[in-house]
Amino acid sequence: MQxxxxxxxxxxxxxxxxFELREGKDTRSGSIxxxxxxxxxxxTDMxxxxxxxxxxxxxxxxALKLTADGKKMALHIVRRHRLWETFLHQVLGLNMHEIHQEAExxxxxxxxxxxDKIDAFLGNPTTDPHGDPIPNKNGVIEKEKEVLTLSAAKVGECYEVCRLVGGHKEFYDFCQANKLTVGAFISINKQYPHTKMTEIEIGSLRISLHADLAGMIYLKKLKKSAEHISSTSKNG
Amino acid sequence: MQxxxxxxxxxxxxxxxxFELREGKDTRSGSIxxxxxxxxxxxTDMxxxxxxxxxxxxxxxxALKLTADGKKMALHIVRRHRLWETFLHQVLGLNMHEIHQEAExxxxxxxxxxxDKIDAFLGNPTTDPHGDPIPNKNGVIEKEKEVLTLSAAKVGECYEVCRLVGGHKEFYDFCQANKLTVGAFISINKQYPHTKMTEIEIGSLRISLHADLAGMIYLKKLKKSAEHISSTSKNG
DNA sequence: TTTTATTTTTAAGTAAACTTAAATTTAATA
DNA sequence: TATTAAATTTAAGTTTACTTAAAAATAAAA
Structure with a gap:
């Protein structure tokens, strides 16, 4: 599909x-x-x-809706965008906050x-550096596992970071500084509902995040124990 | 300069x-x-x-001519083109005949x-895979050394391949198969003026090229001896 | 429910980058 | 040099992707 x-x-x-994916976002022409x-x-013209x-x-x-054809086209565009983001991050070393603009x-x-060359070079990745799924050559996205935000995570449980939904330099800098990258393993130490803080452990680090930040970090639950996990993180 | x-x-x-660079090519609007x-x-409008x-x-x-401003702009565009060609060839492994179209x-x-990131990643190269010079960040091209085509080379002399001026797959395939890449070292065995053939030695290979091909391969003269050179080619 | 505000659409117009066709200029040839 | 051929320019028109401003429809508030 050229x-x-x-x-x-x-x-x-x-x-x-x-916009169709993000609930709450309406897709009428004005919004777009x-x-x-x-x-x-x-x-409206468009x-x-x-x-x-x-x-x-x-x-x-x-509201505007994509047809099946339209959705297929969208997925191919998204594929190009996310493969470029992955490439720019992994190969050229661009920071998280820099990749979107260039991929655009x-x-x-x-x-x-x-x-195809880029895809092969990267080893056919299924997610980009933000954890967003990369549609395959046919425009199909792997079924995503159930996720939740860090602020909704359960004390004592272990999780893998699977998504960083931010956009601004400061957020990504914070994540990078605290090893909070997609694929990293963490465990939840404590939740403070009133102050909206979550205390987590990542490797030997113990950090506290406010819900404003924690809400931008998505996790998926792990079955393994925290002890076992902390030594086998994908991100060292 | 954005x-x-x-x-x-x-x-x-x-x-x-x-077109201004290639003598013989006129730069009137029709030609462009x-x-x-x-x-x-x-x-004409443009x-x-x-x-x-x-x-x-x-x-x-x-005929159309670029002003100083126009030339500066052209050099920046050429820089982008040639850095991409180099990147696609060296990093993503695209073949010589594939890189132009994508860089375009x-x-x-x-x-x-x-x-800048691409440039740094490649180690600030000064020529692209065809041997064409890459303008620097300020749009300046390094002064090129004197070159001549393979069909005009002198018997007994040693040269470095510095340019492959072709464009078609077959030409590049031939060059690649015979290790005729930019940076390769060769010596001239014999010139056959009547049949327009040139016999060269490259590494342990001895091959004969017709002027149609040899005219697309540019060389620069070396001072070193053939013996010394054949073991120190940049291209193995 | 009526009025008001917001949003969307329609209508008309613009700029860029083209096109075709006719007019003009330059180049080539007899 | 006059005539013909080729190229360039001008003129007018098209498409895409917008714009502003007015009209129409929907949503919100009184």
Whole structure:
């Protein structure tokens, strides 16, 4: 599936896809327009255009929805974006807060051929550095395991960090400084509901996070014990 | 120097630059138009537009020339192109005939920030895999040494391959199969002026090339002896 | 429920980057 | 040099992706 669409079209499709996933986010033209930095009128135009191509299901004044075709296209765009993010982070050493912006440009200038090379070079990764899943060549995303945020984690349990949902430098710097990377193993020491703090152990470190931060860190539960785990973290 | 220009503008500037370098190539709008796959009318429009921005020196019916500003811009675009070619070849293992097409897309989607990372990762190379010079961050190209084609090389002398001016898969496949890569060392065994063949030695190989091929391979003369050289080739 | 506010859509217009077709200029040839 | 051929430019029109401003529909508040 090659890229026959303009950058504007690709970004429009991608934005609808991302908003459809995040509950609470409505996908009416105004919402999409705001995200893309264009006027509502422009978004309506685009919606009608893509509706005529059976990429978007569009009814006046209603929320925009991707058709099956549209969703497939979105997944291929997302694949390009996340493979580039992974590549830029792992190979060129760009920081977490730097990769999105660059991938945003590169994703529209990448042939299927080149993408295959990048994918193979990285060993066909299934998640990007934020822990977001990378759709495969056919646009299929591996079924994700159940996750919860750090602020909802249970005392005494052990978890693997599987997602960092932030965006700003400071958050990623904090995570990096405290070894909180995707794939890291942690255990929950204590929850302080009133002050909204969570105390965790990661390796030999013991740190406390406020819910504002903890809510951006997603975990999946492990079956293994904390003792066993702390010495086998993927991230040393 | 960030990219404030469209892809069309960048390609237009780059093409003039490249045509100005190749003697014999005229740089009138029609010639540029043909290369870019657009009509003469479109090229004239663009020429006038860029003239108004002092990027191109344009007089009706005359050849197009880049101004100092235009040349500087061209050099930055060429830098992006050649760094990407080098990266794709060295890091992702793309073949010689594959890198141009991909770099053609990526060069318009690369920030100065990312380019610096790529440049550093590659160790600030001064030539791309074809042997073409990579302008530095300021758009300056290292003064090139005197070169000559393989068909013009002198019997008994030793040379370093410094440029492969081709473009088609077969040519590059042939070169690769015979270890004729940029940086390789060769010596000239015999010249056959009537049949236009050149016999060369490269490592332990002895091969004969017709001028059609030999004319695409550029060399620079070495001072060292052939014996000493054959064991110290950059390319094994 | 009526009024008001917000959002979306329609309508009209713009800029970039093209196109085709006709007019003009330059180059080539008889 | 006059004529013909080739190339370039101008003019007018198209498409994409926007814009602003007015009209229409939906949602919120009184």
């Amino acid at each position: 890229n026959f669409n303009s950058i504007s079209v690709e970004n429009f499709i991608k934005t609808i896809y991302q 327009a705001k995200e893309l930095g264009i006027t509502n009128a422009a978004a 919606a009608r255009k893509l509706a005529s191509k059976n990429i978007v299901a569009y009814q006046k004044y209603k 440009l590169l994703e529209h200038a990448t042939s299927e051929f080149l993408l | 990219n404030f220009n469209s892809i069309s503008v960048e390609n237009f500037i780059k093409t003039i630059y490249q 138009a043909k290369e870019l796959g657009i009509t003469n009318a479109a090229a 020429a006038r537009k860029l003239a108004s921005k002092n990027i191109v020196a344009y007089q009706k019916y005359k 897309l990526l060069e318009h989607a690369t920030s100065e920030f990312l380019l």
